[in-house]
Amino acid sequence: MLKRLLPLVLSGACAALHAAPAPTESRLQSLAAEPFWLSLGHYERSRLGGWRSYVDDARFFLSPQGAHDPAAELAATLRALYRDPALGDRHPQCVYPARTRWLKERLALDDLPKVQCPEFTRWWQDIAPHSAVLVFPAAYLNSPSSMFGHTLLRVDQADVDRQGTVLLSYALNFGAHIEGMDNSILYAWKGVMGGYPGLFALMPYNDKLSEYSRLENRDLWEYRLNLTPEETGRMIEHVWELKQIRFDYFFFDENCSYRLLELLEIARPGLELTDQFPFTAIPTDTVRAVEQAGLIEAIDYRPSKEKELLTRARSLDRREQDWVERLAGDPAALDDRAFQARPAERRALMQDAAFRLTRYRQSGKERDEDGARTSFRLLQAINRNPPPRLAVERPARPEQGHRSHTWQLGLGSRDHRTFAEYGLRMAYHDLLDNLHGFPIGAQIEILQLKLRQYEGNHWQLQQLDLANIRSLTPRSGLLKPWSWQVGGGLERVLGKHGEAQLVGRVGGGAGFTWQLDDELYGFALATLRLEQNQDFAAFISPAGGFDAGLLWRNRLGNLSLETTTDYFANGEVRRRFDLSQHWELADNLGLRLSARREFSHLAGPVNDLMLQLRWYQY
Template sequence: MHVNPGATLRDRGRSYIDDDNYFLADNGKDDVLAELRATAAALEPAEAPDRCRFPARYRFLAGHFNWQDDTPFAHCEDYSEWRAAVQASRAVLVFPAAYLNSPSSMFGHTLLRLDQGEGSAVWLSWAVNFGAVSSEADNSLFHIYRGLAGGYPGRFALVPYVQKIQEYSHMENRDMWEYTLDLDQQEIDWLIEHLWELKDINFDYYFFDENCSFRLLELVEVARPGSQLLTELRFAEVPVNTVRALDDRDLISERHYRPSKAVELDNLRRQMTPRQQKLARRLADDPGLMESEEFLQAGAEQQAQMVTTAYRYLRLVNRKGARDPEVARDSFVLLTKMNQLPRVDVPETQDPEPPEAGHGTQMLALAGGQREGNQDFGELSYRLTYHDLLDNNYGFLRGAQIQGLGLTLRSTESGDPRLEELDVVSIRSLAPRNRFSKPLSWYVEGGLERAWAGRRRLVRYVQGGAGGSWAMGNWQPYLLTSLRMENNSDFDTFLTPGAGLDAGLLYQRGRWQWQVGSVGHYFNNDTYRHTSELAVHWAFARQHGLRASLSREGWRGDGDNEFKLQWRWYFD
């Protein structure tokens, strides 16, 4: 019945299901006993029509009340046909990694895969997905707002798994992690029968807690009652925490990594010299260059690598949209040449760190420091979720920052604690560019912070920009434009716009993360302000880190320096 045992603050003691069609009693959403009585009365008679709607309910009650019926669903033609088609002997939790360019997938996603057998092809499997029923006309900001406010209904859907591979791995270039669940056949059958009961049934959908991951935990709880997956209060249900919850309760028996097509292409690229990479990229635009002297001078194996890389690149960048005759012709020419050259196998991808092995998604920090050489301070910080650029990258997407609801209180010797910063959201994607991939790096953030305007005061702001980032071994420079809208009581207008640049350099090696950067804005009221910072983070344990920073906040003709040392504790 999906009754909330206290896992979320909303609807405690009531069913999460927000659809009258699911309940047989008038007050079934609020009164489980009334729903039990109504269900028993409706399902006990032979050939009761409601058996066809609720096969899992019937089996549950028949087992407890000892109802005798050898063919309880013989009259259920639609259900029997569906059940014959949906067969599975293995359940796999699938975790497509984070995809920052999709608001609903910034934290990653989870779905279930139902395999027909141990040796069956995954292309024949079914995928169980829970998601918001949204309109394609909704823009990204509107989607985020409605997702946070519960403005969308959520539904389960059962689709061929091959569609999800195409969507996540091919279309969105997302790596996928697959976790085989330790469920026996009877438990899998419970899960499948309950899925039929949930067909076209609406739940409330909330981006932070009642989301895809939370609903899948409910499904596993149906399959294995008493697994205690929903006993703890959840302010936010991040997909990686779903994997951790299943792993902590020994419900995962095997893990498999499936790289995206973009990762496979990058592995091919790394096998070639810069000169060969350049020629391979040109071949994708003009296969006629296979007749050039530069190409013909290369050995057969080098030719095969360049042609294979050009072909895979051409297919990758043209995977969306209508079929282009010119692209199809070039692909055929390259493919024909590939068949004439030695076979090139895509280098095996070394499995990256599994996402569940990373640090916790919440963070509590204590810090002390000094501002302008004579003002000592102490700080207490809390972040609801999730990860910033300097946190330990083990298990996380490189160059990605997703922070939500971060709070910092500061106390000095001369005053009471006061709000120093409130980050509502801070998202940053620094995706490196290379000859074959040229993603846009971007960021957006907003909230409250203390900034100089006659004195340090609390201002409200929204800020963002876009540009480029490049990988140079362990170094990653970036350069972004930056636009800022600020509500400042010292400014004449309600909202004051500013523009500038955000530039910096990241260094990542093992447990050490370094960043030096500067961002400055020139406002339309002739105010100029910039902030520069050097920060270093040492992850001395999985859930603990030390961070030191030296920063300067400057304005026309003046500025303040600040040093801070912070201990950070991460937890789920």
């Protein structure tokens, strides 16, 4: 009998030894209201009062009320830290190292049971966090998930620069977890509506670098942060707590950039970075917020493979670019007498460009023997006759560009009727906007509203765009990308008796863009359009047409001349000519003069002239 009671007595004694302390209720409430604890739980004030956590995974919480009650979660955590050490890696001290450290410091918990956490220890030693770098892969229009750019963190070990081991660092990424093969339209819809779970992931930085610079051909900006080793470690401890923990992912607010700002607030409590983004978190805006918070101490730039190729090819004439095409297709041309007759320094440039073109064409494809042989032959020729070092011009940094939200105030006339126009665009750039920090020919407009107030206080909804995206990438001797556009929403068009009719439309187009001079570009696209128009008999009317024009970068800003024609299946033909000049008054202030002439079979020509002030603000 005594033998049976003895283990129970010892067990009770151990439980007493490891009983959780009992802070007063006021002390618990005070701790639960501290910003660092709220950051650890990803809490925000609910619109209806109280708290809610951004974490959408019940496994993250120790209390059933933890998602809505920071104090209940803190009390449950405090009790859990005193559980049986035999739990090992499943012990709350192992699962929640950041919580454990903070509570131990704030409550002087010197009597915590000693727990061995071999899984966390191995993970921590492998990463060996010492410092952090914010990485911004620039915007890439041809990928729906990358149109606004992206941010991730690089976690470096000590002496990583001196030892040249940056590629052995880890990349910390938050992104949508996608199962299956959703098409671009479904991907965009589910991303906007929170249809994907978001997860944190750690991976070798070299893998992420290859993905962005080669597969997607995106420039990378690396912003070295001035976090101390202690601050970096505190952040990475919390990343362990978020392992396989699900958040809802939204493109415009709860996205990669917003989640990383939360981590930086844990690294350095008191930053309050997320408070600046109540509606949207565009990556460039978040990088700007990090810079303004004084976190950046150095900036590095890594050009994309595409930019390196175009830079090398810029010094080649048309005939030399033809040789580059030939060498990339058949390296036996290296032995051609005509090629060998060229000066050695010119051959060096052509060989290097051919090698870069070969590697560019193989991006995203499985390795093949022909491509490998071509690359090897070209590398041999490069080693025998090396080219001069490639120097890629460093462009303006993305965060130096204008801010994402745009307020618009215009005054104008439409066929002798004066009006005032009021507009708001949530994101984030069109072809004429201030170009500093943006590539020419790129347009992403999301959620744009325009209202007009005519004489006599007559108000009219002029335009409501869900999205208008254009990619006018110029073709070159070596690269021949397609240009394209897509958009949808509500807009005013010419109707019967000259009245402007509000119609719903969705459309797109594809074609080509050419660089006609240093700062002059021309484009031509074939277009398709579906329109819901009360003036038409059919509920939905299709139209085919074209969109062509010029884009000129001048000393004042940007000028565009564009003509659009739609041929509807019901016989209606609609033409439009647009001429606009944008003056860049300041980084976040612009003035735009636009003139439009519209033609329709339903009404006579109409002229529209407007002067508009544009203020870029977040």
